[in-house]
Amino acid sequence: MKITVVGAGNVGATCANVIVQQGLASELVLLDIKEGVAEGKAMDIMQTATTLGFNTRVIGSTSDYSKTAGSGVVVITSGIPRKPGMTREDLIGTNAGIVKGVADNILKYSPDAIIIVISNPMDTMTYLAYKALGLPKNRVIGMGGILDSSRFKYYLSQALDRPATDIQGFVIGGHGDTTMIPLTRFATYQGIPISTLLDAETLQKVAADTMVGGATLTKLLGTSAWYAPGASCGALVKAIVLDEKKIFPCCVALDGEYGQSDICMGVPVVLGKDGWESIVDYKLNAEEQAAFNKSAEAVHNMNNVLKDMKLI
Ligand SMILES: NC(=O)C1=CN([C@@H]2O[C@H](COP(=O)(O)OP(=O)(O)OC[C@H]3O[C@@H](n4cnc5c(N)ncnc54)[C@H](O)[C@@H]3O)[C@@H](O)[C@H]2O)C=CC1
Numbered sequence: 001m002k003i004t005v006v007g008a009g010n011v012g013a014t015c016a017n018v019i020v021q022q023g024l025a026s027e028l029v030l031l032d033i034k035e036g037v038a039e040g041k042a043m044d045i046m047q048t049a050t051t052l053g054f055n056t057r058v059i060g061s062t063s064d065y066s067k068t069a070g071s072g073v074v075v076i077t078s079g080i081p082r083k084p085g086m087t088r089e090d091l092i093g094t095n096a097g098i099v100k101g102v103a104d105n106i107l108k109y110s111p112d113a114i115i116i117v118i119s120n121p122m123d124t125m126t127y128l129a130y131k132a133l134g135l136p137k138n139r140v141i142g143m144g145g146i147l148d149s150s151r152f153k154y155y156l157s158q159a160l161d162r163p164a165t166d167i168q169g170f171v172i173g174g175h176g177d178t179t180m181i182p183l184t185r186f187a188t189y190q191g192i193p194i195s196t197l198l199d200a201e202t203l204q205k206v207a208a209d210t211m212v213g214g215a216t217l218t219k220l221l222g223t224s225a226w227y228a229p230g231a232s233c234g235a236l237v238k239a240i241v242l243d244e245k246k247i248f249p250c251c252v253a254l255d256g257e258y259g260q261s262d263i264c265m266g267v268p269v270v271l272g273k274d275g276w277e278s279i280v281d282y283k284l285n286a287e288e289q290a291a292f293n294k295s296a297e298a299v300h301n302m303n304n305v306l307k308d309m310k311l312i
């Protein structure tokens, strides 16, 4: 399958590298507006082919969307990242216009593509892509929940002093410092409920650390993270390309599920060749549903900014 990654910065280039190293694409196009950067990174990745043993053709493009024609999956990472002290929501003024322009161009050349949105504020950028493109809802997916869940499992593994790969855990809701919802009740260590292994105070700290996981990295790095975001996107692409039918929390258009409509938010979905194929109902308790509703209110408020910007 031909895959395009728009934005050849930290996240886009990492994501492209993950996709190529796993042999998920026959051809991968990396596109950026910065003259020569996508071409340079594509060439650099291609020069790992003999060492790592892959045969994907990696092509760089400076703003030439004709090179992306016929892509089956398109990942959108274009836009600015936050700096320490900022929220993801602070990026909307710059990134909304960028995402809208990119999405329009992508659709012209790849009308059948499944779109994965990464640019922040991701829930609102996914909603923008969904509304602006008019694609079937299963073909627009925001990446956030899988990353937040990997951070949740990381913090749980630190608290338990056990490997993160032996831990299951999901984060749903918005992809914001205050809107994400680590589902502590559902977290398990090889089938054992984690609530029986860690005290309530530790669990609360794990949830709080998870929610500000991106901000913590931004403070350390001076810009936001890229290895885990790139790997997370790679896992979503893999599930689509290989029609895996795996469950990942992704930001998708809700139509009554989890009590919300006219919004894109993180819920567990089954991913396969058609994009997200169904939403899994975790049957939230009253407290979890209240948190989900509060999260949705904040996301709706951000989505309304798109109307003020006359983008939808
Ligand atoms: N959803 C998630 O979980 C995550 C989202 N992000 C978001 O992803 C975005 C990218 O982050 P980074 O890669 O770290 O930033 P970066 O600054 O390293 O790269 C962004 C790239 O987008 C390019 N770009 C800007 N406007 C463009 C346009 N119109 N067309 C094509 N390319 C364009 C820039 O030239 C730059 O190379 C940010 O908005 C960040 O907040 C980052 C990590 C995780």
Ligand SMILES: O=C([O-])CC(=O)C(=O)O
Binding pocket: 081, 082, 087, 088, 120, 147, 213, 214, 215, 218, 224, 225, 229
């Ligand atoms: O923290 C940020 O701004 C980037 C992001 O979404 C993440 O790493 O979760």
